[in-house]
Amino acid sequence: MRPLSTINYIHKNKRKLLSNIIIIVVAICLVYVMECFVSSIAESIYSLDATRFNYASVIVSTESVPEIPSDIITSLKESENVDTVVPVTVRQIVFSVPGSTTHAAVFSANSENLSYLTDRFKIEVSDGRLPEDGLDEIAVDKSVAKNNNLKIGSKTSIDTSHNLDREYTVVGILDSDSHISFVGSPTLQDNTLKYGETGYLVFPSGGHREQMENEVSSLSSQGINVWTLSLYEKMYAKNNQTFQILDIMVILAIIVMVVCLVCSKYAQYFSRKSEFGILSAIGYTHKEINKRTSCEVIFTNLISYALGLIIAILISKVIMTALFDNVGGTGVYLYWKAAALSLLAPALTAMFTLFPVNRLIKKIDAVSIVTRN
Amino acid sequence: MNYQLNNVNLIYDVEKEGGTTALKDVSLGLEGKGLIGIKGPSGSGKSSLLYLMAGLKVPTSGNVFYGDIDLSTLSMSKLAALRHRDYGFIFQQHFLINYLTVLENALVPLNINNKNARDKALDFLERLGVVQYANKYPYQLSGGQRQRAAVVRALMNEPKVIFGDEPTAALDHESACQVMGLLSELTNNTMVIIVTHDESLLTNADKLISIKDGHIVSIAEREGMV
Numbered sequence: 001m002r003p004l005s006t007i008n009y010i011h012k013n014k015r016k017l018l019s020n021i022i023i024i025v026v027a028i029c030l031v032y033v034m035e036c037f038v039s040s041i042a043e044s045i046y047s048l049d050a051t052r053f054n055y056a057s058v059i060v061s062t063e064s065v066p067e068i069p070s071d072i073i074t075s076l077k078e079s080e081n082v083d084t085v086v087p088v089t090v091r092q093i094v095f096s097v098p099g100s101t102t103h104a105a106v107f108s109a110n111s112e113n114l115s116y117l118t119d120r121f122k123i124e125v126s127d128g129r130l131p132e133d134g135l136d137e138i139a140v141d142k143s144v145a146k147n148n149n150l151k152i153g154s155k156t157s158i159d160t161s162h163n164l165d166r167e168y169t170v171v172g173i174l175d176s177d178s179h180i181s182f183v184g185s186p187t188l189q190d191n192t193l194k195y196g197e198t199g200y201l202v203f204p205s206g207g208h209r210e211q212m213e214n215e216v217s218s219l220s221s222q223g224i225n226v227w228t229l230s231l232y233e234k235m236y237a238k239n240n241q242t243f244q245i246l247d248i249m250v251i252l253a254i255i256v257m258v259v260c261l262v263c264s265k266y267a268q269y270f271s272r273k274s275e276f277g278i279l280s281a282i283g284y285t286h287k288e289i290n291k292r293t294s295c296e297v298i299f300t301n302l303i304s305y306a307l308g309l310i311i312a313i314l315i316s317k318v319i320m321t322a323l324f325d326n327v328g329g330t331g332v333y334l335y336w337k338a339a340a341l342s343l344l345a346p347a348l349t350a351m352f353t354l355f356p357v358n359r360l361i362k363k364i365d366a367v368s369i370v371t372r373n
Numbered sequence: 374m375n376y377q378l379n380n381v382n383l384i385y386d387v388e389k390e391g392g393t394t395a396l397k398d399v400s401l402g403l404e405g406k407g408l409i410g411i412k413g414p415s416g417s418g419k420s421s422l423l424y425l426m427a428g429l430k431v432p433t434s435g436n437v438f439y440g441d442i443d444l445s446t447l448s449m450s451k452l453a454a455l456r457h458r459d460y461g462f463i464f465q466q467h468f469l470i471n472y473l474t475v476l477e478n479a480l481v482p483l484n485i486n487n488k489n490a491r492d493k494a495l496d497f498l499e500r501l502g503v504v505q506y507a508n509k510y511p512y513q514l515s516g517g518q519r520q521r522a523a524v525v526r527a528l529m530n531e532p533k534v535i536f537g538d539e540p541t542a543a544l545d546h547e548s549a550c551q552v553m554g555l556l557s558e559l560t561n562n563t564m565v566i567i568v569t570h571d572e573s574l575l576t577n578a579d580k581l582i583s584i585k586d587g588h589i590v591s592i593a594e595r596e597g598m599v
Contacts, residue, residue, distance in 0.1 A: 003473055003477040003481050004481060004484045012472040012473065013472055275471075278468040278470070280453070281429060281464075282456060282482055283453050283455070283458070283460070283482070284453065284457065285453040286453075287450065366429055367424050367429050367430060370462075370465075370468060372466075
């Protein structure tokens, strides 16, 4: 090993290197895990709420339009953009992940339509059966069941828009990416149904989803509550702006950490002034000395990044699995944005170390160092 | 190797009013090999003269020729390359790199670590009586042992000229004589220029330059020396 090689320096200064690496690794882990946590919240909510709109849009009665007029339904049925319109009752079941609580959709429909819906939403009954018409039974989505700790035979209450709790017995577990659950009651003929509890699922004809969504969206001007994928994504994007504040805070935290670390790293290099002085005196150019210190800095930060990323991914996998996957959510642990933000810590540290150290070496006067007593 | 200094002036802080004159109108010619001593009282300019000749300082005016090369015309990187190739340095302090072993410190000028280089370094270390410390770190050695290791470092690139600025100041008399003995051995092939207060170390000098207040006051050849 050449005496002035980077490897030899690192080999001879393991403790110093380790202390530098640990600080950067901790910073990377914090940033990465935090970003994964936020992304897991967003992903869990998005996949629960949004995916069903890929299959169908929903229109729901409102206080101003307690019953959706039949001419609207007829015109939708006749539209070339619409394949089918299915009447349903609309319920919700709570779905909580750390940092957020939302509601998953629960529909009831008559038995013929129920089998059509399972087909269109690509729902498989993984355990038990579908609920029977008129009975207080529920076939619950697998993720929602996990989230609410439900099994076949469990009892659960379902929220309505009017806060009228009703207890249901779990008779089936459903598996689909739309995360829809079905109940047997109330049926569409139930006189107790109020506004907000009835509506229609509007399925697009092949390749006409966007046109169908435009058509359905226009109904909101008539006072009907409308949910389509594009409307949901607009709302989701708006909510995501909150997460951008977190990104800014993460970047600020990284900068503060970098300033502290750079000060300590500069002090380390400053204490090597006489080493640089003697190297300069015996004939190493400033460029050669700079190259050597640059290699040390870059190598340290690259090692820190690689190590930090591996540890951060492992920690994230453990944490996100426990907090999200195990409760039916979506745990994110491989996340490019988190990896990119984490890169800021070693990149800024390297950059802000190299500039002052290069300046320090450039300013070194070999004679003043070797004549120092 | 020949040195020729023509009307060399060296003024520190020349941009400030009343800068300090270290050397004034120094003209000097040195030829071939041998041990050259530079003596003078503290602040007389002897170290400045040494560092001018070593290319570590640039004269304010005048020329320093090393062979055919005018050092004052060379860029900093060319001067560094020249020092690396042709010169060896021993300073008042050892300036060994603390995290490298004695052997690795000796290899620093070459920055290679093959068998030939190691054998060469071990041979010098043996001649200076510190070979048993080859794998020790400088902080594990006494002052004298460190300085001897620094001498080995100065010899590793087979320099044409060795510059010593009070190289034995940190050593006891016995160690100082041992170092000077080794340097004297080298004068068969090398020019060794030593700045020292201790005139007794220069008894074998082939040429003794006396400096006072930035002027060369005398140059004594061996024959003329007492």
